[in-house]
Amino acid sequence: MITRGFFGRRPSADVAARLPPGQYEEKGFPVLSAGPTPRVDLAAWRFDLKIGPRPVKSWSWVEFNDMPRSQWKRDIHCVTKWSKFDTNWEGVTVDDLLADAGIDSPPTPYVLAHSWDGYSTNVPYADLAGDKGMVATRYEGAPIAPDHGGPARLLVPHLYFWKSAKWVNALQFTERDEAGFWELRGYHIYGDPWREQRYTGD
Amino acid sequence: MAVPTERFDWQEARVVRIAAQTGRVKSYFVEPRKWSGFVAGQHVDVRLTAPDGYQAQRSYSIASAPEDREVELVIERLEEGEVSPFFHEVVQKSDTVEIRGPIGGHFTWGKHDGGPLLLVGGGSGVAPLMSILRHRANVAPDVPAVLVYSSRAMDEVIFRDELIARAEAEANLRLVLTLTRETATDVRFRSGRIDMPLFEDVLGRFGGPPRHTFVCGATAFVDAASRFLIDAGVPFPSIKTERYGGDPVRD
Numbered sequence: 001m002i003t004r005g006f007f008g009r010r011p012s013a014d015v016a017a018r019l020p021p022g023q024y025e026e027k028g029f030p031v032l033s034a035g036p037t038p039r040v041d042l043a044a045w046r047f048d049l050k051i052g053p054r055p056v057k058s059w060s061w062v063e064f065n066d067m068p069r070s071q072w073k074r075d076i077h078c079v080t081k082w083s084k085f086d087t088n089w090e091g092v093t094v095d096d097l098l099a100d101a102g103i104d105s106p107p108t109p110y111v112l113a114h115s116w117d118g119y120s121t122n123v124p125y126a127d128l129a130g131d132k133g134m135v136a137t138r139y140e141g142a143p144i145a146p147d148h149g150g151p152a153r154l155l156v157p158h159l160y161f162w163k164s165a166k167w168v169n170a171l172q173f174t175e176r177d178e179a180g181f182w183e184l185r186g187y188h189i190y191g192d193p194w195r196e197q198r199y200t201g202d
Numbered sequence: 203m204a205v206p207t208e209r210f211d212w213q214e215a216r217v218v219r220i221a222a223q224t225g226r227v228k229s230y231f232v233e234p235r236k237w238s239g240f241v242a243g244q245h246v247d248v249r250l251t252a253p254d255g256y257q258a259q260r261s262y263s264i265a266s267a268p269e270d271r272e273v274e275l276v277i278e279r280l281e282e283g284e285v286s287p288f289f290h291e292v293v294q295k296s297d298t299v300e301i302r303g304p305i306g307g308h309f310t311w312g313k314h315d316g317g318p319l320l321l322v323g324g325g326s327g328v329a330p331l332m333s334i335l336r337h338r339a340n341v342a343p344d345v346p347a348v349l350v351y352s353s354r355a356m357d358e359v360i361f362r363d364e365l366i367a368r369a370e371a372e373a374n375l376r377l378v379l380t381l382t383r384e385t386a387t388d389v390r391f392r393s394g395r396i397d398m399p400l401f402e403d404v405l406g407r408f409g410g411p412p413r414h415t416f417v418c419g420a421t422a423f424v425d426a427a428s429r430f431l432i433d434a435g436v437p438f439p440s441i442k443t444e445r446y447g448g449d450p451v452r453d
Binding site: 004010034035038181182184198 | 214
């Protein structure tokens with residue numbers, strides 16, 4: 001349906017090619033989260049890896065930062081319609097995390113990421129492996145601000161940004177694709193921005 | 203939790219009424235073709251389409267109560283925006299836009315959730331809180347509620363007349379209005395940004411932490427309010443937030 005009188009403010013061809021359907025380019029970095037920003041003490045910070053209910057490995061902040069680090073420049077896409085180009089992140093890839101835990105093949109096909117504030121989100125293992133997902137601790141050369149998920153957030157930039165869980169503190173392999181916080185509240189189980197999978201059934 | 207069971211399809215919604223709230227904010231009352239209700243606090247996506255197929259989408263909170271026949275969307279005009287200036291300059295009564303929803307299963311309140319309720323809004327962040335307040339008055343007027351509302355100036359207070367009237371008429375509703383860029387001349391209201399004494403006073407009157415706290419506004423406002431609330435002893439999991447971006451360009 002054409003909207004009477006609407007012509008829009010067209011992005012350039014370069015920008016348009018990088019924007020998934022229904023998105024617009026944002027120069028700032030909006031903050032979105034379901035609750036207050038938790039205050040996470042680095043001395044008490046732990047990151048756990050689990051297979052089902054079974055803990056496999058747990059890292060302190062110092063141990064976590066001793067792992068090999070990677071730097072990524074990626075476009076990110078929030079389900080609330082903004083996209084931000086060329087964001088720079090540094091952290092430990094999920095590949096390196098699993099290698100450090102001595103896991104060379106995925107025990108199950110799905111992963112549920114957990115956060116300090118009780119948030120969770122599900123991501124298939126295939127979308128984390130092969131340099132697709134990292135646990136990021138730095139953004140644009142500085143520690144990630146608490147508002148943006150610091151000290152550590154999951155980064156899965158090819159999916160809508162709610163999958164990049166803020167304040168992440170565990171990855172858990174699950175047998176089934178278990179819906180996380182937003183996935184239980186009307187958001188899409190997978191969340192591919194290029195297929196505009198915003199809400200359940202998209 | 204409002205878990206949708208089927209796809210949200212885009213549908214046409216006719217604008218049946220437009221009401222100016224303040225110089226920069228208007229309410230657009232729309233009638234979707236098929237609408238099976240919503241939960242107070244939810245939002246809809248709005249989509250505009252140009253003749254060549256170019257589309258723009260934005261999300262807007264619903265301010266009306268689920269009991270109301272029309273769906274009220276509160277749209278603040280952001281000068282650098284693409285969609286909100288279009289609404290303010292072009293959209294007229296009887297125009298049609300596309301919407302889908304209702305969306306969001308977290309920042310919501312229904313009768314079964316109970317109270318007391320603390321609602322904290324900054325600027326146009328009052329919109330989903332208004333839906334909750336109106337719904338509460340319809341279905342659970344016994345639930346104690348306080349609305350803390352921060353606005354720059356008296357003439358920028360969205361729903362000003364209705365809020366003042368409700369606070370006077372509803373025994374269990376209290377309005378704490380604070381103005382950040384002018385001095386309140388009305389003794390019922392205060393001046394200055396939200397601060398710890400404000401929340402200590404509000405919470406003191408509840409006689410304990412509220413069961414549910416909803417905070418909505420710009421990021422800096424939500425962060426400040428959440429910090430005060432947590433420092434004042436409101437349990438972290440009882441606080442739900444909704445933030446409007448970090449950049450005023452966003453609409």
